[in-house]
Amino acid sequence: MSKSFLPDRLPSLTWSSPCSYFRDHIPLVPMDQENGLDIENDGREIERYLSGISDTSFISREPLLRKRVNTTSQIAIVGANVCPIESLDYEIIENQLFKQDWRANKKIQIFQYIVLKWAFALLIGLGTGLVGFFNNIAVENIAGFKLLFVSDLMSEKRYYLAFAVYAGCNLGLAAAAAALCAYVAPAAAGSGIPEVKAYLNGIDAYSILAPSTLFVKIFGSILGVSAGFVVGKEGPMVHTGACIASLLGQGGSRKYRLTWKWLRYFKNDRDRRDLITCGAAAGVAAAFRAPVGGVLFALEEAASWWRSALLWRTFFTTAIVAIVLRAFIEYCWSGSCGLFGQGGLIMYDVSSAKATYSTPDLLAVILLGVIGGIFGSLYNYLVDKLLRTYAFINEKGAAFKILLVVTISIITSCCAFGLPWLAECIECPSNLKVSCPTVGESGNYKSFQCQSGYYNDLASLFLNTNDDAIRNLFSTDTHKEFRISTLFIFFTAIYCLGIITYGIAIPSGLFIPVILAGATYGRLVGRLFESISKLDTGLFALLGAASLLGGTMRMTVSLCIILLELTNDLLLLPLVMLVLLISKTIADSFNKGIYDQIVKLKGLPYLEARAEPYMRNLVAGDVVSGPLVTFSGIERVGNILHALKTTGHNGFPVIDEPPFLDTPELCGLVLRSHLLVFLNGKNFSKDKVLCDKEIIQKFATFDFGKAGSGKGIKLEDLDISEEEMEMFVDLHPITNASPYTVVETMSLAKAAILFRQLGLRHMCVVPTSQGRPPIVGILTRHDFMSEHILGLYPHMNPHK
Numbered sequence: 001m002s003k004s005f006l007p008d009r010l011p012s013l014t015w016s017s018p019c020s021y022f023r024d025h026i027p028l029v030p031m032d033q034e035n036g037l038d039i040e041n042d043g044r045e046i047e048r049y050l051s052g053i054s055d056t057s058f059i060s061r062e063p064l065l066r067k068r069v070n071t072t073s074q075i076a077i078v079g080a081n082v083c084p085i086e087s088l089d090y091e092i093i094e095n096q097l098f099k100q101d102w103r104a105n106k107k108i109q110i111f112q113y114i115v116l117k118w119a120f121a122l123l124i125g126l127g128t129g130l131v132g133f134f135n136n137i138a139v140e141n142i143a144g145f146k147l148l149f150v151s152d153l154m155s156e157k158r159y160y161l162a163f164a165v166y167a168g169c170n171l172g173l174a175a176a177a178a179a180l181c182a183y184v185a186p187a188a189a190g191s192g193i194p195e196v197k198a199y200l201n202g203i204d205a206y207s208i209l210a211p212s213t214l215f216v217k218i219f220g221s222i223l224g225v226s227a228g229f230v231v232g233k234e235g236p237m238v239h240t241g242a243c244i245a246s247l248l249g250q251g252g253s254r255k256y257r258l259t260w261k262w263l264r265y266f267k268n269d270r271d272r273r274d275l276i277t278c279g280a281a282a283g284v285a286a287a288f289r290a291p292v293g294g295v296l297f298a299l300e301e302a303a304s305w306w307r308s309a310l311l312w313r314t315f316f317t318t319a320i321v322a323i324v325l326r327a328f329i330e331y332c333w334s335g336s337c338g339l340f341g342q343g344g345l346i347m348y349d350v351s352s353a354k355a356t357y358s359t360p361d362l363l364a365v366i367l368l369g370v371i372g373g374i375f376g377s378l379y380n381y382l383v384d385k386l387l388r389t390y391a392f393i394n395e396k397g398a399a400f401k402i403l404l405v406v407t408i409s410i411i412t413s414c415c416a417f418g419l420p421w422l423a424e425c426i427e428c429p430s431n432l433k434v435s436c437p438t439v440g441e442s443g444n445y446k447s448f449q450c451q452s453g454y455y456n457d458l459a460s461l462f463l464n465t466n467d468d469a470i471r472n473l474f475s476t477d478t479h480k481e482f483r484i485s486t487l488f489i490f491f492t493a494i495y496c497l498g499i500i501t502y503g504i505a506i507p508s509g510l511f512i513p514v515i516l517a518g519a520t521y522g523r524l525v526g527r528l529f530e531s532i533s534k535l536d537t538g539l540f541a542l543l544g545a546a547s548l549l550g551g552t553m554r555m556t557v558s559l560c561i562i563l564l565e566l567t568n569d570l571l572l573l574p575l576v577m578l579v580l581l582i583s584k585t586i587a588d589s590f591n592k593g594i595y596d597q598i599v600k601l602k603g604l605p606y607l608e609a610r611a612e613p614y615m616r617n618l619v620a621g622d623v624v625s626g627p628l629v630t631f632s633g634i635e636r637v638g639n640i641l642h643a644l645k646t647t648g649h650n651g652f653p654v655i656d657e658p659p660f661l662d663t664p665e666l667c668g669l670v671l672r673s674h675l676l677v678f679l680n681g682k683n684f685s686k687d688k689v690l691c692d693k694e695i696i697q698k699f700a701t702f703d704f705g706k707a708g709s710g711k712g713i714k715l716e717d718l719d720i721s722e723e724e725m726e727m728f729v730d731l732h733p734i735t736n737a738s739p740y741t742v743v744e745t746m747s748l749a750k751a752a753i754l755f756r757q758l759g760l761r762h763m764c765v766v767p768t769s770q771g772r773p774p775i776v777g778i779l780t781r782h783d784f785m786s787e788h789i790l791g792l793y794p795h796m797n798p799h800k
Helices: 096-104 107-155 159-184 193-200 211-226 234-248 261-266 269-288 291-302 308-332 359-394 398-422 457-462 466-474 484-501 511-528 537-553 557-567 570-588 594-601 613-617 637-646 672-681 692-698 748-757 786-792
Strands: 075-078 081-087 203-205 634-636 651-656 665-671 728-730 741-743 763-766 777-779
Touching (some): 075 203, 096 692, 107 234, 107 261, 107 308, 159 211, 211 234, 234 269, 269 291, 359 398, 359 484, 359 594, 466 537, 537 570, 634 637, 665 672
Antiparallel strands (some): 081 203, 634 728
């Protein structure tokens, strides 16, 4: 948040430009150049101080300045905790040190950089693939042994003890997952996809990619899914892949003696962003065994900035994930992964069903798309409302977070164990290739309370892992395996449980609950259309899952490819495309996608790809905030230190003034982090002279690289004596001499699109006329937020 700052030398202070509406309605204002005006802190909104003027004692047509302080979106909810946020520096800082090092680069250094980029992509793929395999095996075996024990008790007709064991195991696993999230890494709660999406948009939220978050994400996800919650481990895998990439891209660590010089190439946000994009794609590839779908997910949903070179590296990363998973699938087929170890790594293969379809089938598919759009938008609406309620509970402390998780666990256990009693036993079909009822393993035919030769179809869905339940719903040539009443009960329960479970303090993904609910009503529609449709009910389940995914997440291309890779059936491509387009179109008329809603709900200042319509009625000068703090090219150390202490700004314009130039000129922009490193080096001089050559010899670009995990130099680390406070420092060598600038009359919509596409943190606004200060103000992402703009102009229609 900006704070007012008035240094002892007035020409070093400039305030933001006022609204352009008043630009041509203010007469000439006389001003004393030497002393300025006496600004009193008396609550007045109109300030008369203008700085940086030349020798003239009049300022032509300069209006009174309004002090604007932007207070929007300065904090966000990360996981279940509130924390301050900042932006990332994706822009290349082209200062004198950078140019000097760039000219000195040798071919071997360029070779090292290229090799390291691809080596990190390889390591990200290997690491994410191994974590994906470990997650699957752990969930399958923990949940498998739990369900096997319950099944044995049920076969002995010890029903109350079976429920006590089932609910007790779920409760213990859920409490363990909640304790990890509440006490170790609150940022690990939820799916993590909104946080990763925000990071790739340029938002740096506290600890979202920290090692502790990675640890809790892995083990918390295993415990949460094994506890029987209606959540998936697929969403958290995206966050896990991003955390692995961030850990590799820290640029080394002095603490762990990882100081290899090659690692210094990644001590910047730009290269880390590329690595985290690869990690997000690898997470999807590991979760769904969909390498191409992972690339498209990163392109369509996660990344805000893309280029062809990144496409190749992302594809290479997901290919490595696919190879690792395929190797472990072959290994698990030998029976070396435990009693239940095969389930999580086997694709939902529906390719055995014939995908021939006619006009009645297309009508059924269109109906599925409409249902998916309506239920998807309703799902998003209810999740949004419930998350707002949970926020009041979570903010009361860790104990309340755990209590909420325990409550949801008890409700889930009661539904999963109690609702199958409503279903009647069904006689096992003849000519089955598998045993019925299923004994000692996961399968479609759970005995539950039924006698020999019969099975409970509702228990076959509830008392299985989520992956096995999806596999049962996607199974082909079993069109009468589940009754219509069973599918209706299961859909209602899963739809409601998925809504109330998301937002509690455990790692929880949205993919699996949505696929479960969509596949259930898809199979239900298939049963209703079985007299006129040629499509298998298992294919209807797949199309139903696609429709609800499109209605909630609003992705099309990536979801289409993920589902086709997941089910190994390319013949369904036209139908999947059709149902996704219909469901997304209908749902978009009600609200935004689930991840977009969560990003907004958490308070993350996310910049959309397109500007809001009302931004075309404003210009850049209308929203710029102030006061703005500037430095001279050769500045007093005390002034810099005072500015760093009294403001929260991360970028400061540098202005060259007489006697070095005839008139004040914008030299560039210097970052707070660079100033801290620079002051810590104490390259000061007693006289106000240029020292760029000595500084270039003393410092290198890598000295100003971003430290890993926020361990850089802080203001408290500086030790500046009183004598040094009166000395001068030459800021030219570390000043970005080519910052992105726009004129104050540029359309705000155009400026917003430019800001996002270039991945900027600061955008300088310059005046359109001479004889005024060389810079009007600085635009940051907070200045483009609707809350700030509509707060300045409350009478403006946000839809026009």
